[in-house]
Amino acid sequence: MTEATDAIPADANVAPLAGWEIVSVVSSLLIAEWVVLVFVGRSKMVAAIPVGLAFVFMFCSHRLHRETLKEIGFRSDNFVPALSWLLVPTLIAAAAILIIGWSSGGLRFGLIPARPRFLLLPLWALAQQYVLQGFVNRRAQMALGTGVPGVVVVATMFALLHLPNLPLSAATFLGGLVWAWVYQRAPNLLAPAISHSVLSLLLAFSLPPAWLNSLRVGFKYFG
Amino acid sequence: MTLKSNLTSEASGRLARLLIAKSIAETLLVGTIAVVFFLTLFPPYFRGWGEATPKGIAGWAVNQSEPWERVQVQLFIDGQLAGSSVASGSRPDVRAAGWAVDEWHGYEFQTAGLVPGEHLAQVYALHSNGAGNRRTLQLLGDPIRFVVAADGGFHEVR
Numbered sequence: 001m002t003e004a005t006d007a008i009p010a011d012a013n014v015a016p017l018a019g020w021e022i023v024s025v026v027s028s029l030l031i032a033e034w035v036v037l038v039f040v041g042r043s044k045m046v047a048a049i050p051v052g053l054a055f056v057f058m059f060c061s062h063r064l065h066r067e068t069l070k071e072i073g074f075r076s077d078n079f080v081p082a083l084s085w086l087l088v089p090t091l092i093a094a095a096a097i098l099i100i101g102w103s104s105g106g107l108r109f110g111l112i113p114a115r116p117r118f119l120l121l122p123l124w125a126l127a128q129q130y131v132l133q134g135f136v137n138r139r140a141q142m143a144l145g146t147g148v149p150g151v152v153v154v155a156t157m158f159a160l161l162h163l164p165n166l167p168l169s170a171a172t173f174l175g176g177l178v179w180a181w182v183y184q185r186a187p188n189l190l191a192p193a194i195s196h197s198v199l200s201l202l203l204a205f206s207l208p209p210a211w212l213n214s215l216r217v218g219f220k221y222f223g
Numbered sequence: 224m225t226l227k228s229n230l231t232s233e234a235s236g237r238l239a240r241l242l243i244a245k246s247i248a249e250t251l252l253v254g255t256i257a258v259v260f261f262l263t264l265f266p267p268y269f270r271g272w273g274e275a276t277p278k279g280i281a282g283w284a285v286n287q288s289e290p291w292e293r294v295q296v297q298l299f300i301d302g303q304l305a306g307s308s309v310a311s312g313s314r315p316d317v318r319a320a321g322w323a324v325d326e327w328h329g330y331e332f333q334t335a336g337l338v339p340g341e342h343l344a345q346v347y348a349l350h351s352n353g354a355g356n357r358r359t360l361q362l363l364g365d366p367i368r369f370v371v372a373a374d375g376g377f378h379e380v381r
Binding site for chain 1 (some may be wrong): 224227228249253256259
């Protein structure tokens with residue numbers, strides 16, 4: 001391939017390729033959730049293979065698209081605008097979760113010190129927001145344009161990854177709509193990660209565990 | 224408005240090849256997991272046979288990967304569990320035929336109390352995986368069709 005050929009934009013190929021990229025990454029995560037756990041049990045080493053493939057692929061894809069960390073959303077210059085967009089919906093959702101938790105007798109924040117793994121929640125939320133916004137949302141915008149269709153695709157993918165836990169899928173669909181909408185206006189990953197962490201913590205310790213089946217998803221939901 | 228991509232035609236070709244390679248890798252992974260899972264839970268090592276005798280259902284069962292093991296067997300009649308046993312009875316004919324290294328692989332189930340008419344018996348080898356958290360049944364030989372007469376005697380339907 002010559003330098004001249006290398007410089008030719010490939011806009012015509014971008015939309016179908018971007019759609020294929022979304023399907024590829026989401027299918028890797030579904031394989032980890034559904035296939036590996038069904039057949040191999042709780043072997044995290046084997047489950048890490050499709051997840052690792054997805055992350056390696058996303059890294060290579062960013063390189064091929066020539067995307068910078070800043071473009072993806074690892075930045076601070078638009079953190080305040082992004083956080084301000086998210087503040088009201090996050091507070092409304094948090095208040096709703098707390099009111100429902102209080103009225104159902106599900107509040108149990110005293111358990112938090114006994115669950116040190118929740119200290120990793122911000123990192124886990126950042127990783128999820130990176131996949132959803134930094135990758136899926138960007139590819140959805142390349143395939144469908146900025147706006148409602150791309151936002152719905154992101155929210156649908158997020159909900160799909162939380163099946164068959166229907167209440168959690170519904171909650172993640174709503175959260176996905178808000179986070180994707182804000183990301184398209186202010187592409188920052190730290191702000192939705194904070195919102196995601198706060199709401200996940202409240203969901204985990206406010207609602208009766210049976211309602212969300214202890215936040216289990218995929219095949220793990222059943223046992 | 225569409226998000227601008229800096230993907231060049233060469234990069235788009237590389238991206239497509241990468242997607243294909245990833246799909247192949249995942250197909251191989253899922254295929255490997257499925258085959259290993261199948262061989263772990265349904266190892267093709269169980270051999271056996273059963274037949275209707277004047278007293279009930281009798282036969283033999285051998286695990287050829289562990290020939291000294293006494294295989295646990297379960298009898299189902301008309302789809303319902305009718306008995307469980309360990310195949311450890313004397314069957315010198317099985318050893319003589321080369322199916323086992325010793326003769327202690329026979330089983331026999333008494334089947335009293337069945338209503339007159341035709342019934343279907345199936346004998347399964349019970350197998351546990353290494354961790355003991357998954358158990359499977361493997362059919363030994365063919366299903367046995369037999370008839371219980373009004374006087375309680377029964378015979379196999381060939």
